[in-house]
Amino acid sequence: MSDIYMIHEVMSRARMLEPQTIPSEASRSARQIMVRARKRARELSQR
Structure with missing residues (x-):
């Protein structure tokens, strides 16, 4: 559950930072x- 929570958090x-960040950078980190x-x-x- 913690992994899923972490993914949601990130x-x-x-999404909050999207307007301020460069699209290519954001997509790279998302990938x-x-x-x-x-x-x-x-x-x-x-398992």
Whole structure:
């Protein structure tokens, strides 16, 4: 649950910062977060 909460927290922060940040930078960080989330989801589903 903490991982899901962390993802929500980061995504909400990213939405708040979006207007101030460069779109390419924001999308890059979002992509990294999604990749990490997918890896974690895969690890959890394998157990």
